[in-house]
């Protein structure tokens with residue numbers, strides 16, 4: 001569907017050159033949602049913009065549906081671009097046109113009759129849930145509504161591919177969720193292939209089937225979401241994964257925490273569950289096998305892409321000799337155990 | 350007095366609006382050309398852009414009163430005479446074309462860069478981008494620049510009057526300056542002020558009507 005082969009992109013400004021993409025290879029399967037994640041300046045926008053040649057690659061091939069994009073002449077390229085929709089971080093709607101007229105624009109290029117345009121726009125408005133705003137100007141819309149208009153406009157010519165350049169980065173978390181939900185619905189209902197770029201792991205986690213990490217112009221890791229959560233090896237990947245989990249030590253615990261064990265202290269631990277972790281009731285097994293009481297303080301565990309993934313904050317209460325045995329047991333079962341510190345026993349125990 | 354003023358007023362109106370029409374006809378496309386031929390723009394053409402820059406800068410650096418005289422041969426060629434209200438239209442238009450072009454360029458420069466990305470992504474041709482995106486999106490700015498052009502033309506038309514163009518400026522100079530006819534001069538000034546106010550008011554009204562950007 002989308003194939004990027006050995007893509008290099010070099011920006012040159014006077015004598016300075018900047019290697020924004022280095023030997024990028026990417027294969028996006030038809031009907032899938034593919035997410036590319038990376039930090040600011042990693043080359044995400046450059047990458048997605050090479051797909052429809054908004055940014056022609058310095059070298060390498062962009063192949064869409066078997067068509068080599070870089071070989072097309074200007075007219076052929078324009079026709080090809082109409083088979084791909086694109087949405088942007090800042091929506092890029094026309095302020096001089098109403099919602100209806102914005103969505104109608106790509107249809108005007110197809111020289112459709114006004115009746116056909118009208119019918120199609122109504123259909124799209126219904127799809128994105130904005131029928132009641134058809135005659136409003138973009139300035140009067142919320143960010144989420146603007147992005148819905150942009151989505152409707154991008155889908156007007158029934159493209160097979162939708163490119164999303166940081167489509168939710170200008171939106172608040174709740175609006176982000178609703179826009180992502182819409183993208184997922186579109187993906188399922190219309191079977192459209194979506195390539196999105198983002199700097200937020202939450203976006204990837206919410207809707208992507210496949211994910212790639214880009215860093216300094218290199219794709220450093222790539223795979224299905226479930227594989228990614230469990231097997232990503234690079235530190236950057238781990239950081240992105242951790243960024244979606246929000247585990248904080250409660251303040252009163254933090255105050256009682258000491259970095260070294262002392263008499264009658266017990267450990268506070270962070271247990272990390274990954275895709276490798278066996279799906280068994282490990283907590284109660286440890287409790288039984290090693291006679292350790294486990295007090296869970298907080299947990300942020302998600303089921304994404306077919307695997308359980310997340311963290312658990314707990315205090316282990318038992319005989320000091322058993323802590324080491326429990327630690328080994330966890331590690332054998334692919335639960336990462338990190339001792340955050342030691343706590344005094346609670347007064348009532 | 351009233352007859353003289355009325356006649357002069359319509360002469361001024363005629364000069365100003367005919368010149369504005371001509372200036373827009375040449376100035377707006379010139380302003381668009383100036384913008385779209387820039388590097389990284391939709392019809393990037395550095396040499397052409399550079400050429401347009403030079404021409405417009407020359408146009409803007411010649412003081413209008415000099416242009417008025419210097420352009421007489423051209424005026425004769427086009428109109429057949431260099432004297433009269435119709436003849437004044439030529440220097441007036443030529444005088445404000447560079448200004449109009451610059452103002453239109455400015456209106457286009459204010460458009461968000463993302464619009465071009467969106468347009469390319471939708472598969473618009475450069476011609477379609479100009480017609481369907483640039484002009485409608487910059488319309489408030491373009492109307493604003495036409496208002497300024499009109500106001501400038503009222504100003505310049507007074508100068509054109511001095512070399513036989515007629516109109517209110519001519520009256521003000523002939524009666525007010527040369528014959529010390531104070532009431533006549535004050536009356537022309539009054540009418541000019543009202544005219545400029547009216548143009549500005551109408552212009553602002555149109556800009557507001559077509560401006561749908563968030564205010």
Ligand SMILES: Nc1ncnc2c1ncn2[C@@H]1O[C@H](COP(=O)(O)OP(=O)(O)OP(=O)(O)O)[C@@H](O)[C@H]1O
Pocket residue numbers: 011012013018020038039040041042043044045046047199
């Ligand atoms: N038109 C350009 N000319 C020169 N350098 C550019 C251009 N566009 C991007 N770059 C550079 O290429 C690198 C990658 O930029 P890109 O916009 O692809 O990053 P990004 O991952 O999208 O970052 P962000 O999250 O900040 O949008 C950056 O160092 C950037 O400065």
Ligand SMILES: [Mg+2]
Pocket residue numbers: 044045046166
């Ligand atoms: Mg970017």
